[in-house]
Amino acid sequence: MRITITDVARESGVSASTVSRVVHDNPRISDETKSRVRETMERLGYFPNALARGLAKSSTGNLGLILPNSSENLFVNPFFIEAMRGIGVEAQSRGYNIMFSFSNNEDEEVGFIRNYIKSRWVDGIILLTSRKNDRCMAYLRKKEFPFVVVGRPDKADSTLWVDNDNFHAVYDVVNLLIDRGSRSMAFVGGPEDFSVTRDRLSGYKQALSIRGLKEDSGLIGFGPDFSESGGKATMQALLTERRPDAVVTTDDYIAFGVIDALLEVGLDDIAVVGFNNTLRGRYQTPTLTSVDVNPAELGAGAAALLIDKVTRREGASDHRIIDTVLIERDSTSGILLKSGRKKPGE
Amino acid sequence: MRITITDVARESGVSASTVSRVVHDNPRISDETKSRVRETMERLGYFPNALARGLAKSSTGNLGLILPNSSENLFVNPFFIEAMRGIGVEAQSRGYNIMFSFSNNEDEEVGFIRNYIKSRWVDGIILLTSRKNDRCMAYLRKKEFPFVVVGRPDKADSTLWVDNDNFHAVYDVVNLLIDRGSRSMAFVGGPEDFSVTRDRLSGYKQALSIRGLKEDSGLIGFGPDFSESGGKATMQALLTERRPDAVVTTDDYIAFGVIDALLEVGLDDIAVVGFNNTLRGRYQTPTLTSVDVNPAELGAGAAALLIDKVTRREGASDHRIIDTVLIERDSTSGILLKSGRKKPGE
DNA sequence: AATTTCAAAGCAAGCGTTTGCACACATTCT
């Protein structure tokens, strides 16, 4: 027989309400009673039933995590598992549990969110990507349900968000490339409706203008996704019109595709930069200069923000910016050598 | 105001119990009533409260997932995210939710399990690794709580499990290497208390003996973990005594370490095989022959088994074997070339 | 015509907590 609050109450000669108040350390209960009740709880091995508690308080202490439509490349990317870890660790340390679901498309995502909300499993929801006109966000806003998004939201309202300073991250990349001698730098991004793509593009444009280089729309391309094949195709299209001396991309996998496209036409002296500091970028040939976006911190920040919100903590801010780290490797050392060996002297 | 089962009842002129029975499609309710009630539910947008339901049924429809102590290398390994995906997809398709937690050590794991069970958040638990004398398993058995483990359990009792046929997987690898000409084959495994290590070792021994090669304990080593550095150190130790012509490992990362150790002493003609078919193995130099263990299938199988169990489905078996696929690449093509180019003619 | 059988639906007691309000008693103030 499972032991309940009434067992504890009977056993320590008080009412169930008193036991409940002891559990919550209510100041109206005398220290004497508290310690007596606590001793009984200990002895009986009492543990509150989360469901009953949730029902009574109408709040669960769970957060829902929506993983984006899993085009395969999203899962070879350690970004997500790292973000999940950040979320998990932060949530655990504050007594929250995480429920997750995998979806195949935006419809399914909305379906899961709907289910989480309506069945009252969770107190808040974490979205792991930010898109323009995101239907998940629209739904959550309509329902006025607490949520946080990793990435800058499309609309500037009270939405909680956590993101890198993508503008500055790219700004630094562009400066590095200019310092390395680039005069005609291309930009190959993911889909244009992701805020991360748009932010990085504007960092690119700003930096060019500040350094006195002309922006050229012929040097800017957007892929259909964040995949290697998408990056390759985009680069190939771009190459029919222009011959850049460096390429800034918004993801390592896009960068791999770009490098592929370049090498295929014999261009092995073009600098390429990726984002997300993937493992493959560290081992492939050439090793890839990349921006580490600190996914675990992004996740932890998101969880923290959301928990602050649902616990109505005072003075909680509505966003958080996570630092990035630019990691320079061979792909910007001056020459893309097929052999992958570092250019001597760089 | 949130709408409840009584609202639906009132609105369609029946009792709450009837509505509940309609929701569960109880045959004792007439079709006429069912359709009337369903129409009302639709119109009102009724959605059952999962907490209340769980409290009444004392079951939640949630499963708990315990991710192993996160030594970093476990997370660069796509095995886990893939397994999670398999679990998630299977669970979702059967109306179950997944809660997960990250732990840093076995104590924490047991703590999370205890919490899941005692607070009654979940109906069953999935363990993602199987160790000898695992305290999690011991605890779960003591509590008689339903769980499933990925990997063969240490004790042969009624424990649910799903695993590859590690014995045969290694058996095939050994045969391949012998066919390629190996006569002195080493085995470098992970920690000996993981059942996966022990199973693969016995496959190795069997295959050797069947093919008429002598087993040599000097050719067998176990690393402290599944990491690159561990693999390297183990191989280095082994090399002080022996000079094998091929190495079977139990993980790609161990294999990377092994290759490193070999190349450092100038041995570039030794065949090496890994497990888990990691991305890095596909791109590094040389590309690595590896066994794909189908992590998503392992995860899905685990979820399926556990759900069958907690729903007391008839005829549910207690384990499931998932096929592996041996993927041959350059590292067994005869010579480990530093350039990573395929040996011509192989 | 009286009795049995059966289908369909309702009653009410849980499931285990939380919490506003009431209550009893002991202090302190006029």
Add this chain to the structure above:
DNA sequence: AGAATGTGTGCAAACGCTTGCTTTGAAATT
């Protein structure tokens, strides 16, 4: 001494659903 505070607990009504047992009325059986 009577009134006003304060302090520590208990009562009982939620929270929203499930389910064993009953009831009701009609059809089938003797």
